Amino acid sequence: MRRRQIEFGKTWLVIAGLLAVVALPACVTINIYFPAAAAEKAADKIIDEVWQLKQEQEGAQNPPAAAPTTTTP
Amino acid sequence: MKKLLLTGLLSMTLMGGVGLLQAAPDLEANTPVITAIKTSMQTRHAQLQSYYGSGAIGLTQDGYIAVKDASAVPLSQRGGLAGLVKDENSDRARLYKEIAAANGHPEWQGEIQSTFAGRWIDKAQAGWFYQKEGAWVKK
Numbered sequence: 001m002r003r004r005q006i007e008f009g010k011t012w013l014v015i016a017g018l019l020a021v022v023a024l025p026a027c028v029t030i031n032i033y034f035p036a037a038a039a040e041k042a043a044d045k046i047i048d049e050v051w052q053l054k055q056e057q058e059g060a061q062n063p064p065a066a067a068p069t070t071t072t073p
Numbered sequence: 074m075k076k077l078l079l080t081g082l083l084s085m086t087l088m089g090g091v092g093l094l095q096a097a098p099d100l101e102a103n104t105p106v107i108t109a110i111k112t113s114m115q116t117r118h119a120q121l122q123s124y125y126g127s128g129a130i131g132l133t134q135d136g137y138i139a140v141k142d143a144s145a146v147p148l149s150q151r152g153g154l155a156g157l158v159k160d161e162n163s164d165r166a167r168l169y170k171e172i173a174a175a176n177g178h179p180e181w182q183g184e185i186q187s188t189f190a191g192r193w194i195d196k197a198q199a200g201w202f203y204q205k206e207g208a209w210v211k212k
Contacts, residue, residue, distance in 0.1 A: 034184045035100065042100040042172065043185075043192040046107075050114045053196060 101175045131202030136190035137162045
């Protein structure tokens with residue numbers, strides 16, 4: 001009975017060891033992949049600044065305020 | 074013993090989850106060097122803008138600019154234009170390199186450059202020229 005317990009413990013150790021071998025490089029690999037979405041976001045921000053696109057858009061989005069319309073009965 | 078192992082496994086799973094969450098942060102693009110390059114490019118753009126519009130220069134497929142039609146520029150301005158294009162491209166090369174370095178991955182330079190290449194063209198004004206499969210295309 002005691003022997004079986006020890007064997008059971010060993011199996012778990014082997015499983016945990018295997019998982020560690022598989023999981024650790026996976027954690028490292030995640031950060032090596034090129035973050036394409038983040039790069040696009042950063043590129044967009046820089047291009048907007050260099051070409052001053054955001055300011056032009058903001059200017060276009062703020063047309064002179066229309067005269068207030070009052071509805072009198 | 075079993076409990077200990079289970080706890081270990083659980084914490085490893087948690088760590089893995091945290092790793093995944095941290096996998097999509099923003100790219101660092103605000104170092105003093107990058108800001109200086111941006112300012113330099115912004116100033117130059119005021120001079121380049123009309124050349125883009127007249128088709129004298131265009132955007133290349135690889136994230137740079139090139140003289141497309143020197144005859145669209147008076148002879149006296151051609152030397153100046155060539156200098157502007159050269160300076161712009163050296164700033165762009167430095168920009169791609171610095172962003173990769175600022176994020177601790179110098180090997181990303183090429184991918185950052187190709188990301189920019191696509192975005193410059195996407196954001197270009199109508200009427201500007203860009204290179205597609207080696208040929209100039211009007212946007």
